[in-house]
Amino acid sequence: IVEADDELMERFLEGEELSEDEIAGGVTRAVAPGTLIPIFFASSKTDVGVDEFMDVLVQYALSPLDLKRSGQKDDEEVEISPAPDHPLIAQVFKTRIDPFVAKMSYIRIFAGTLKKDMSVTNLRSGQTLRISQLFEVQGGSQEPLDEAGPGEIVAVVKMDDLKTGDTLAGGPDRVVLPEIRFPRTMVSLAVEPKSRADQAKISDALHKIEDEDQTFRIVREAQTKEMVMHGMSELHLQIIEERLRKRDKVEVVTRIPKVPYRETCTATATGSYRHKKQTGGAGQFGEVHFRISPCPRDINPDEYFTKERFENMREYHYDPDLNFCFVDRITGGSVPNQFIPAVEKGIRERMAQGVLAGYQVQDVICELFFGKDHPVDSNETAFKTAASMCFKQVFLEAKPVLLEPIVQMEITVPADKLGDVTSDLNTRRGRMEGMENAPGGFQIIKAKLPLAEVLTYSRALSSMTGGQGTFTYEFSHYEMVPPNEQAKIVAAAQKEKEEE
Numbered sequence: 001i002v003e004a005d006d007e008l009m010e011r012f013l014e015g016e017e018l019s020e021d022e023i024a025g026g027v028t029r030a031v032a033p034g035t036l037i038p039i040f041f042a043s044s045k046t047d048v049g050v051d052e053f054m055d056v057l058v059q060y061a062l063s064p065l066d067l068k069r070s071g072q073k074d075d076e077e078v079e080i081s082p083a084p085d086h087p088l089i090a091q092v093f094k095t096r097i098d099p100f101v102a103k104m105s106y107i108r109i110f111a112g113t114l115k116k117d118m119s120v121t122n123l124r125s126g127q128t129l130r131i132s133q134l135f136e137v138q139g140g141s142q143e144p145l146d147e148a149g150p151g152e153i154v155a156v157v158k159m160d161d162l163k164t165g166d167t168l169a170g171g172p173d174r175v176v177l178p179e180i181r182f183p184r185t186m187v188s189l190a191v192e193p194k195s196r197a198d199q200a201k202i203s204d205a206l207h208k209i210e211d212e213d214q215t216f217r218i219v220r221e222a223q224t225k226e227m228v229m230h231g232m233s234e235l236h237l238q239i240i241e242e243r244l245r246k247r248d249k250v251e252v253v254t255r256i257p258k259v260p261y262r263e264t265c266t267a268t269a270t271g272s273y274r275h276k277k278q279t280g281g282a283g284q285f286g287e288v289h290f291r292i293s294p295c296p297r298d299i300n301p302d303e304y305f306t307k308e309r310f311e312n313m314r315e316y317h318y319d320p321d322l323n324f325c326f327v328d329r330i331t332g333g334s335v336p337n338q339f340i341p342a343v344e345k346g347i348r349e350r351m352a353q354g355v356l357a358g359y360q361v362q363d364v365i366c367e368l369f370f371g372k373d374h375p376v377d378s379n380e381t382a383f384k385t386a387a388s389m390c391f392k393q394v395f396l397e398a399k400p401v402l403l404e405p406i407v408q409m410e411i412t413v414p415a416d417k418l419g420d421v422t423s424d425l426n427t428r429r430g431r432m433e434g435m436e437n438a439p440g441g442f443q444i445i446k447a448k449l450p451l452a453e454v455l456t457y458s459r460a461l462s463s464m465t466g467g468q469g470t471f472t473y474e475f476s477h478y479e480m481v482p483p484n485e486q487a488k489i490v491a492a493a494q495k496e497k498e499e500e
Helices: 004-011 020-031 050-060 196-211 235-244 337-353 380-399 413-425 457-465 483-499
Strands: 068-073 075-079 089-098 102-111 118-122 130-132 135-138 140-143 153-157 167-169 187-195 217-221 226-231 252-255 263-264 269-277 283-293 315-319 324-328 364-372 400-414 431-438 441-449 471-481
Touching: 020 050, 089 196, 118 140, 187 196, 187 235, 196 217, 196 226, 196 235, 235 252, 263 283, 269 380, 283 380, 324 337, 337 364, 337 380, 364 380, 400 413, 400 457, 400 483, 413 431, 413 441, 413 457, 441 471, 457 471
Parallel strands: 324 364
Antiparallel strands: 068 075, 089 102, 089 167, 102 153, 118 130, 118 167, 135 140, 135 153, 187 226, 187 252, 217 226, 263 400, 269 283, 283 364, 315 324, 400 441, 400 471, 431 441
16 A cells, blocks of 8 residues: 555555555555556445445545546557546446347546436447437436436447447547456357247347356357357356347356367379269260369468469469369360369359368369369369369378367466376377566466366366466467377268258
8 A cells, every 4th residue: 555655655665554544545546557456356246345336435445536547549549638628538438238128338437427318429330329328227227317427327228339349429539448358268169059939039138148258259160060169257148148148038058168170181183083973954064173182371472473383374363271272274164264163163162161170171282184074064063062072182192181279278377286287288298388486476388288178177287286377378280190099080070950
């Protein structure tokens, strides 16, 4: 407390005893710069400690004048003056979906005055909004307000354009408040409706929760064909499930999500495929010859794909996201120009479907160097089918392997649990990259692990550290799956395909 006040610090160091009033006055001054962070124990469910907490807020909480706030205006940082007669600057800091009053947006006012029937601008979307109703919220009750000034928190309803973090402006100044930063989600579960009746409601219900809770995300994974929800912990996702059941009347089933593996090749192979189909009337005919080889990462396409390296190359199409390149080396019109886009489309569709175990193919070069057509039976469909089947056959001859996503992890654990955690990382195919000391007797472990080993890590870490360990991770790169693990994954994929 005394660190935030030079006079109190001097008297304290001289051994002078400070009065309770002086200490109480120093609390607010210490909270403002962050040298003092009060912690309260209370339960809203049992009402224990709530009155004391509210009393402390009244006595020690900061006023808008105690903190300097700033925002961005025309790429320059400007200070915000918390005066009621200045242009309005406010921010949406919370969203709640109420089953009775629809969407509620909670707004904190930093400068100016927000009034009922006032027009404001959402600086994210540029849309002008009219505040038809303004409410003061106390627990479950809402009291209408005519206006509110700096430091006040109010709610508006049925404003679908508002999202958490939006800055609202009421004048010509366009000062954008800093983005509200939320922690990265670390735990994932695949989710699906329990019944056909739940299927129609699940998407809307999950997106409502996503609007409310900025530490919850719902993602539809195109590759694994799963809807995956991401949260802060297993408990967090359990609460989400409970909310879906109680509020939205949606029952769900959850499981560990599938890992988005990738496929690639490690050798060069050449082959051809002829698609020939004859029924009544016009038939289908298309023949293509491919050469498939690995595509090095981090290449400059213009320097790598040259006629010196690829004989008779006419053009190439490079996809940086998949590190894939289609090279056209046709000579003498063996595949007519109008069918070459269909060939590339057939290749891309097959890559998306996967060959080895049904996962996206990447890091490959596919060269079209010869083919045949028929003056009557050849068409785009025939060449697309021929390209898809040819890619499948040749890819299987090019020593295909699975790639798995590798993540960079930072794990914070108590120092006395360091040995247990590092031993566990070794069993998960982890690679230690270093350690750092952290305050409070903690250690930060830096390591790289396969994503497949991280999906169940939250519970294991909590068990090893008595709930004291935490971790964060982010995608790093893809690596080859060990042969024994690859065999298991391919066998599981084939079994799943047979069951379908």
